[in-house]
Amino acid sequence: MTLLGQLSLWLALLVGLWGAITGFAGGLQGRADLQQSARHATFAMLAALLVACVSLEVAIFRHDFNLEYVAAYTSRNLPTFYLWSALYAGQKGSLLFWATVLSLFAALAQVLTARRHRAYLPYVAGVTCLVAAFFVSVLLFAANPFERMAFTPVDGRGMNPQLQNPGMVFHPPMLYLGYISITIPFAFAIAALLSKKLDSDWLVAVRKWTLVSWLFLGIGLLIGMWWAYVELGWGGYWAWDPVENAALLPWLVMTAFLHSVMVQEKRGMLKKWNLALIIGAWLLSIFGTFITRSGVIASVHSFTQSSVGYFFLVFLVVMAVASWVLYATRLPLLTAEAKLESMVSREASFLFNNLLLIGIAFSVLWGTLFPILSEAVQGTKVTVGPPFFNQVNIPLGLGLLALTGIGPLIAWRRASVPNLRRQFAVPVTAGVFVLLILLVAGMRDVGALMAIGLGGFVTATVAQEFGRGARARHRQYGEPVALAAVRLIGRNRRRYGGYIVHLGIVLLFIAFAGMAFKTETQATLRPGESATLKSPYGHVYTLTHLGISQYNALNRQVTAALVDVRRDGKLIGRLKTEKRQHVDALGNPTFEPSTEVGIRSGLREDLYVVLGGLVNGTEQAVYRFTINPLVWWVWFGGYVLVFGGLIVLWPGGGQQAVKGPRPQAGYAVKLEAER
Amino acid sequence: MTEQMGRRGFFAIAAAAVGAVIQDTVSSSRVYDPARAGRALPPITAADNDPGIRVLEKQLKCSCGCGLDIYTCRTTDFSCTYSPGLHKEVLALAGQGKTAQEIIDAFVAQYGQQVLMAPPKRGFNLAGYFVPSIAIVIAAAFLIRTLRRWTRSAEVTAPVLDAPPDASPAELEQLRRELDRLQG
Numbered sequence: 001m002t003l004l005g006q007l008s009l010w011l012a013l014l015v016g017l018w019g020a021i022t023g024f025a026g027g028l029q030g031r032a033d034l035q036q037s038a039r040h041a042t043f044a045m046l047a048a049l050l051v052a053c054v055s056l057e058v059a060i061f062r063h064d065f066n067l068e069y070v071a072a073y074t075s076r077n078l079p080t081f082y083l084w085s086a087l088y089a090g091q092k093g094s095l096l097f098w099a100t101v102l103s104l105f106a107a108l109a110q111v112l113t114a115r116r117h118r119a120y121l122p123y124v125a126g127v128t129c130l131v132a133a134f135f136v137s138v139l140l141f142a143a144n145p146f147e148r149m150a151f152t153p154v155d156g157r158g159m160n161p162q163l164q165n166p167g168m169v170f171h172p173p174m175l176y177l178g179y180i181s182i183t184i185p186f187a188f189a190i191a192a193l194l195s196k197k198l199d200s201d202w203l204v205a206v207r208k209w210t211l212v213s214w215l216f217l218g219i220g221l222l223i224g225m226w227w228a229y230v231e232l233g234w235g236g237y238w239a240w241d242p243v244e245n246a247a248l249l250p251w252l253v254m255t256a257f258l259h260s261v262m263v264q265e266k267r268g269m270l271k272k273w274n275l276a277l278i279i280g281a282w283l284l285s286i287f288g289t290f291i292t293r294s295g296v297i298a299s300v301h302s303f304t305q306s307s308v309g310y311f312f313l314v315f316l317v318v319m320a321v322a323s324w325v326l327y328a329t330r331l332p333l334l335t336a337e338a339k340l341e342s343m344v345s346r347e348a349s350f351l352f353n354n355l356l357l358i359g360i361a362f363s364v365l366w367g368t369l370f371p372i373l374s375e376a377v378q379g380t381k382v383t384v385g386p387p388f389f390n391q392v393n394i395p396l397g398l399g400l401l402a403l404t405g406i407g408p409l410i411a412w413r414r415a416s417v418p419n420l421r422r423q424f425a426v427p428v429t430a431g432v433f434v435l436l437i438l439l440v441a442g443m444r445d446v447g448a449l450m451a452i453g454l455g456g457f458v459t460a461t462v463a464q465e466f467g468r469g470a471r472a473r474h475r476q477y478g479e480p481v482a483l484a485a486v487r488l489i490g491r492n493r494r495r496y497g498g499y500i501v502h503l504g505i506v507l508l509f510i511a512f513a514g515m516a517f518k519t520e521t522q523a524t525l526r527p528g529e530s531a532t533l534k535s536p537y538g539h540v541y542t543l544t545h546l547g548i549s550q551y552n553a554l555n556r557q558v559t560a561a562l563v564d565v566r567r568d569g570k571l572i573g574r575l576k577t578e579k580r581q582h583v584d585a586l587g588n589p590t591f592e593p594s595t596e597v598g599i600r601s602g603l604r605e606d607l608y609v610v611l612g613g614l615v616n617g618t619e620q621a622v623y624r625f626t627i628n629p630l631v632w633w634v635w636f637g638g639y640v641l642v643f644g645g646l647i648v649l650w651p652g653g654g655q656q657a658v659k660g661p662r663p664q665a666g667y668a669v670k671l672e673a674e675r
Numbered sequence: 676m677t678e679q680m681g682r683r684g685f686f687a688i689a690a691a692a693v694g695a696v697i698q699d700t701v702s703s704s705r706v707y708d709p710a711r712a713g714r715a716l717p718p719i720t721a722a723d724n725d726p727g728i729r730v731l732e733k734q735l736k737c738s739c740g741c742g743l744d745i746y747t748c749r750t751t752d753f754s755c756t757y758s759p760g761l762h763k764e765v766l767a768l769a770g771q772g773k774t775a776q777e778i779i780d781a782f783v784a785q786y787g788q789q790v791l792m793a794p795p796k797r798g799f800n801l802a803g804y805f806v807p808s809i810a811i812v813i814a815a816a817f818l819i820r821t822l823r824r825w826t827r828s829a830e831v832t833a834p835v836l837d838a839p840p841d842a843s844p845a846e847l848e849q850l851r852r853e854l855d856r857l858q859g
Binding site (some may be wrong): 522611 | 717825
């Protein structure tokens with residue numbers, strides 16, 4: 001099977017190169033036979049890479065430890081669930097998975113793209129085949145998952161215990177789906193530039209694909225946060241690690257695009273900017289891949305340092321130069337169809353929203369690269385950790401949250417003073433009211449006050465928009481208000497789905513603010529002894545150590561500690577936290593013991609219990625107890641965000657982009673120049 | 676004599692047995708296999724839990740390569756052999772009566788600037804802190820200037836009606852509101 005996999009990779013490379021050549025040549029020369037050949041090449045490449053993937057999975061399930069990859073990431077006693085995820089547990093397998101998913105998206109783009117966008121498809125096939133061929137060449141020349149060893153070990157090393165978590169089964173594929181699918185909007189953007197068909201037609205195809213990427217990347221980031229919280233044991237979900245930052249960068253840029261694309265659709269403006277955002281988002285996804293896989297920046301997430309970094313660096317530079325040169329040559333064709341009429345307009349607010357999103361992306365990128373820059377300039381290594389990122393990004397994030405509420409309240413084209421007064425009265429009052437309540441309740445953390453106050457403002461904005469729309473339907477069609485609200489979403493999924501996404505963002509910001517009130521303590525307890533911890537809400541938790549038990553389970557030896565939890569003297573539950581020593585099939589330890597956290601999650605706060613270890617091998621246990629306020633709302637906010645994104649993405653019901661010049665007013669006019 | 680020794684021996688054994696029972700009652704029993712639970716840890720002291728020490732250690736990076744601060748590493752990665760030692764150094768310096776800043780300075784002198792979780796705000800590091808803000812301010816100024824230019828040029832080519840609309844200002848405002856609503 002591995003020979004088949006190896007041959008499939010070579011076939012995929014050749015087919016990919018053929019698809020790239022025929023795609024570009026067919027598009028430029030207008031030859032239908034070449035265009036058709038490029039289209040078929042995307043399907044053939046998908047088939048070849050699927051065979052390679054299946055070959056590797058078969059080797060994993062057969063425990064073919066002669067294969068270096070199988071021996072490095074699996075063992076005979078690895079649960080079946082994780083044998084599946086072993087495909088992307090290591091550098092080589094994940095690159096194969098990446099190339100396969102990319103070719104899947106390439107084929108889907110050929111199949112699902114509407115007939116009216118067919119002119120772009122040869123170029124789309126060319127770009128996607130080129131990128132996929134690059135990944136396959138990395139596999140063949142630098143990170144071959146089918147590499148065999150000179151000997152066959154009795155058992156494999158096994159999977160890193162921290163990857164043996166359901167979150168890690170779903171987090172990488174989701175993140176990869178997001179990262180990889182950015183190639184499709186990028187391919188459409190390059191197709192539009194090459195074909196010089198730069199009207200708004202390409203946007204329709206690109207917008208949906210960008211939304212798909214944005215959604216998958218968002219889900220991937222959220223599952224990654226959840227995994228970090230439940231598995232790593234440090235009590236947080238975001239550490240501003242370079243690899244986390246690398247995934248956030250394209251997401252921020254795509255968020256900016258999804259806003260500014262509306263300006264192009266409605267007013268025919270920002271064409272240059274939107275194209276630049278799509279190209280930038282894709283280049284950032286490749287940059288993120290370079291960071292993750294090169295080891296150029298120290299990160300706990302990154303794969304082992306290897307030569308693949310050079311491949312990615314060269315590819316990044318070549319593609320960046322080629323894309324921007326092509327972009328520069330087409331700038332004269334990207335003229336706006338309308339003028340901005342007022343600084344106080346929806347268009348202007350979207351531009352400021354873009355400014356902040358790109359500003360945050362820039363500051364994250366700058367902070368991530370600053371250690372390299374510092375070493376190059378002053379010869380001194382510095383660390384850029386959470387204190388730096390929080391200091392720089394919290395004010396920008398709050399500004400962005402404010403714009404999330406302000407944008408929808410300002411009319412397109414030009415907002416009048418009475419209009420502004422009418423639109424802002426309720427949301428501003430709500431925001432100020434929330435702020436006053438918090439101040440009266442004794443909250444003094446400025447960041448948290450701002451986040452929750454602005455959250456109130458944005459929530460009121462969304463409620464006002466839904467209320468007005470539902471009332472209008474109620475008046476017009478006599479529908480009950482609840483039904484009217486549901487139908488309102490169905491009739492304009494983009495607009496109201498977008499508002500639901502805004503609600504998700506509000507919930508996330510409020511949840512982030514909750515971490516300002518985190519409390520923690522450490523304790524050494526004998527069985528029967530208790531420690532107490534006061535929550536930010538004033539509750540006193542009493543945590544009683546019940547004892548230690550040891551047993552074997554699946555592929556690990558477990559040391560479990562039980563803790564009785566009382567809140568204000570009342571028993572509310574029992575938590576278990578574990579130390580796990582993973583072993584191979586022969587019972588030999590494979591990794592350092594890992595920690596499993598005990599979490600009692602609630603709407604107001606999470607109780608987070610970590611067994612640190614034992615004192616001198618006795619039942620006397622060292623614990624860390626943490627109260628994390630509002631963490632549940634991070635996950636709920638994530639659900640709301642994804643739900644809103646799905647509504648926006650759902651086919652039908654949305655407004656179609658208007659072709660041709662936009663109407664400048666509702667009545668016949670002559671321009672000054674025409675008189 | 677022998678009888679006397681036997682009596683002494685009996686009392687000694689009894690005392691030892693009582694001691695063992697007390698010891699077993701007071702202290703914890705050993706677990707089946709301590710090695711499974713990872714490295715043995717010392718009991719937590721008041722200094723380990725000191726909020727001042729915690730805040731200080733959150734500013735200092737562990738040198739094990741985890742990327743975490745000393746406090747988070749020593750209370751999370753219990754297999755790390757660096758963070759407990761660094762924690763002891765912090766406690767020792769605090770025990771000498773040094774202030775938080777003096778302890779930080781001592782760490783920087785010993786391990787270099789990279790021991791800090793965020794670079795100190797001086798020299799080239801200022802670029803780290805201020806370049807993003809300056810870039811955003813410049814971009815905002817450029818954006819405002821561009822928007823002004825666009826709005827001015829829009830005014831120059833503003834639509835001129837052949838005849839004034841036959842509507843009152845109130846009606847025009849209502850029309851504008853309706854258009855706003857229609858345009859979302």
